[in-house]
Amino acid sequence: MRLYVWILLALWPILSKAISAPLAQPDIDVYDTASLRRGAKLYVDRCLGCHSLKHLRYLRLKQDLQFSDAEFKALFPSLERITGTLTSSMASEDATHWFGVPAPDLSERARALGTDWLYTYLRGFYQDDARPFGVNNLVFKDVAMPNVLWDLQGKQIAVIEEVDSTPSVRGLKLVEPGALSPKEFDLAVADLVNFLAYAAEPSQLERRRLGKYVIGFLIVLALVMYRLKQAYWKDIH
Numbered sequence: 001m002r003l004y005v006w007i008l009l010a011l012w013p014i015l016s017k018a019i020s021a022p023l024a025q026p027d028i029d030v031y032d033t034a035s036l037r038r039g040a041k042l043y044v045d046r047c048l049g050c051h052s053l054k055h056l057r058y059l060r061l062k063q064d065l066q067f068s069d070a071e072f073k074a075l076f077p078s079l080e081r082i083t084g085t086l087t088s089s090m091a092s093e094d095a096t097h098w099f100g101v102p103a104p105d106l107s108e109r110a111r112a113l114g115t116d117w118l119y120t121y122l123r124g125f126y127q128d129d130a131r132p133f134g135v136n137n138l139v140f141k142d143v144a145m146p147n148v149l150w151d152l153q154g155k156q157i158a159v160i161e162e163v164d165s166t167p168s169v170r171g172l173k174l175v176e177p178g179a180l181s182p183k184e185f186d187l188a189v190a191d192l193v194n195f196l197a198y199a200a201e202p203s204q205l206e207r208r209r210l211g212k213y214v215i216g217f218l219i220v221l222a223l224v225m226y227r228l229k230q231a232y233w234k235d236i237h
C-alpha cells in the first residue's frame with residue numbers, strides 16, 4: 001500500500017500536468033519526405049521570418065528533402081550562401097522591440113518541448129481581446145507570438161467553465177472557418193511539427209541511410225567469416 005502511495009507521488013507531476021492540459025498527439029514520421037517537404041514550405045512561409053533553425057543548413061535541407069534546384073530556388077529566392085544555416089530575417093533586438101521577447105531559435109526548443117506540445121500549441125490559439133495581438137494560447141498562457149496560422153485555421157474562442165468559482169478554459173471552439181477544414185489544418189500542422197522534429201536533429205535521416213549500408217556490410221562480413229571458418233576447420237575435422 002505504501003508503495004502505491006510513493007508511486008503515485010512520484011508520478012504526480014506528470015499526472016497533474018496531463019490533467020490540466022491534455023496534449024494532442026500528431027502522427028510524426030521524420031522519414032516521410034513528402035510530409036517534411038510540406039512542413040518545410042509552411043515553415044519558410046510562416047515561421048522563418050521570426051524563428052531561425054541554427055542546426056539546419058540550407059544545403060542539407062535541399063539534399064535530405066530531395067528538392068530540385070528549381071524547387072529550392074522557388075523556396076528561397078534570395079538565398080546567397082547555401083552552406084549557411086536557416087536564419088530568420090529579423091534581428092533579435094527588433095523582435096524584442098515588437099514582442100517584448102526575442103523569438104527563440106526553434107531547433108533546440110523543438111526537442112525540449114516535444115512534438116505533442118508543439119502540435120497542441122500551434123493549434124491552441126484563441127481569441128482574447130485583452131492581449132496585444134488579440135490571441136491567447138491554451139498551453140502557453142499570455143504568449144507574445146501572434147497566431148500566424150489564423151487564416152488557415154479560422155477563429156477559435158475559448159469555452160470557459162467555472163471551477164471552484166474561478167473561470168478556466170475548458171476547450172476551444174471554431175467560430176469562423178479558415179481556408180482549410182479542421183482536418184486539413186491538423187494535417188498541415190502535423191507536417192510542420194514533423195519538419196521541426198527533423199530540423200532539431202537533421203543527422204537522423206543520414207544515420208538511417210548509413211545504417212542500411214552498415215547492416216549490409218555486416219551481413220557480407222558474416223558470410224565471409226563463415227566461409228573462412230569452414231576453410232580453417234576443414235583439416236581438423
Ligand code: HEC
Pocket residue numbers: 043046047048049050051095099101102103104106109118121122142143144145146148149192
Ligand atoms: C512575427 C514573429 C513570429 C512568427 C512569424 C512566428 N513566431 Fe513563434 N514566437 C514568436 C515570439 C516573439 C515568441 C516568444 C513568445 C513568448 O515567449 O511569449 C514565439 C514563440 C514560439 C514558440 C514557443 C517557444 C518556446 O521556447 O517556448 C514556438 C514553438 C513557436 N513560436 C513556433 C512558431 C512556428 C511553428 C511558427 C510558424 C508557424 C512561428 N512560431 C511563427 C514570434 C513569431
